[in-house]
Amino acid sequence: MTEDMNQVEVRTFSENDKVKGTVTKIEEKQVLVSIIGSKLDGIIPISELSSLHVEHASDVVKEGDELELVVTKVEEDALVVSKRKADAEKAWEEMKRRFETGEVFECLVNDVVKGGLVVDLGVRGFVPASLVEDHYVDDFTDYKGKTLSFKIVELDQEKNRLILSHRAVIETEKEQKKKQVLKNISAGQILEGVVQRITNFGAFVDIGGVDGLVHISQLSHKHVSMPSEVVQEGDKVQVKVLSVDLDNERISLSIKETQPGPWTNIEEKAAVDSVLTGVVKRIVSFGAFVEVLPGVEGLVHISQISHKHIGTPHEVLKEGQQVQVKVLDVNEKEQRLSLSIKELEEKEADNHVEYELPEEAKGFQLGEMIGDKLKGLKN
Structure with missing residues (x-):
């Protein structure tokens, strides 16, 4: 037993050695650990607790925790050790695997910084603002403390660069959903x-x-x-x-x-003999099309435009003109509407000159007058 203890006591440590330690005390700027397999104590500076900025050591560890550590400095009576480095070594191996396989994983958002989000994966992971959502987000404050799914889009261990994307996960899910929806439509x-x-x-x-x-x-x-x-x-x-x-x-x-078509129930909306106000939409050689309801046009045939004789509808009407029309005929099935403008206009009296009989002819019958004329011709 004494020999084993002596072996433990004389064990020497070098920088980068991997050791295990149990948390014995948490101070403001450091954490004390008992190095397992040695009588030496270990000191973890607060900066070596995590890859992220730590305000209080108690946020990361508690007394009794057993930690994997890396020796960063050997002193006479203690070792300066790092939890951050030990976590990072394991984390980089795991991150490489996830990157190569394209794995999607969930992680807590630890902090919101200028330009994006920060997560702790044993190493610091950064999510640029443009890779958080597939739409613009003005304020990321509410994202702190949220658990989101991520995919690694860039990894460079030498530069300590790990870029994550939540947007890539969303876009992949949407694409899969889109294909499924397309199949069912x-x-x-x-x-x-x-x-x-x-x-x-x-x-x-x-x-x-x-x-x-x-x-x-x-x-x-x-x-x-x-x-x-x-x-x-x-x-x-x-x-x-x-x-x-x-x-x-x-x-x-x-x-x-x-939606119901404009011609639905047209026989009620534009009943025969009803008078409607419409707008001339198109003028053709044989008449004019007048819109009397949204989407409903009826034809005023050239013969129904005016009581006067007209050569072309353009003589009387112009496009955009508002007119009153009378419904002559309506057919919902064939979507036909016959209209008339002249039916609403008074027919002008015929212009004619009355023949005034001479004074001497008044009182004679027409037959007598014609007979006298004929006699004159014979003579």
């Missing part, structure tokens, strides 16, 4: 979605993890100049799937197709 389905983005040519709608485009022509039955006239970002909308392109991962949607 087919033309003709009616789905609920949320307007994500508005452009000049339409609106992108999220239908459960994948965005589809509602072209401006499919937003409404009425004419739309700008998509923002009809929808806003964040709006919940019902859409009909028009087509699915699996190869290019594109989905065409329609809001218009989920």
Whole structure:
């Protein structure tokens, strides 16, 4: 027994030796440990407790903890040791494995610094602000203390550089979800979605993890100049799937197709003999098309424009002109509406000159007058 103890006492230590120690006392700027297998004590400076900045040693260790350590300096009666270096050696091996395999893992966000987030993985890991989310974040304060999933995107042990990304995890998950959604979507389905983005040519709608485009022509039955006239970002909308392109991962949607058409119940909205106010939309050689309801145009045939004879509709009408029309005929099935402008206008009296009989002819019959004329011709 004495021989074994003597061997322990005479053991010598060198810098970079790996040792184990038990925490015996926690002080403000250092931690004292009893080196296992030796009568020497070890001192861990607070800066050597973690790869991260430590305010209080008690935040990292507590009395009785058994730690793996690396000798950084040998003194006469004690060893200066580092928990940070021991953790880092093991951590780098684990980080290399995760980097090579592309493993996704969870980790606590220890701190928020200028430019991103900091995590402790035995070595300091940094998450640049651009790699935290797949959207812009103004303030990262609330991220401290959160547990997020990460993927290592850059590793350089020599430069002590470990870059992590939460965004890469989100994008991978979204891509997988997108493929699954695409498999389950087919033309003709009616789905609920949320307007994500508005452009000049339409609106992108999220239908459960994948965005589809509602072209401006499919937003409404009425004419739309700008998509923002009809929808806003964040709006919940019902859409009909028009087509699915699996190869290019594109989905065409329609809001218009989920809404009653402008011709629905047109026989009630534009009953025969009813008078409506409309706008001349198009003028053609045989008449004019007048919009009487949003998306509903009827034809005023050239013969129904005026009581007067006209060569072309342009003589009387111009595009954009507001007119009153009378409904002559309506057909919902064929989406036809016959209209008339002249039916609402009074027919002007015919211009004619009355023939005034001479004074001497008054009181005679017409036959007598003609007979006298004929006699004159014979003579």
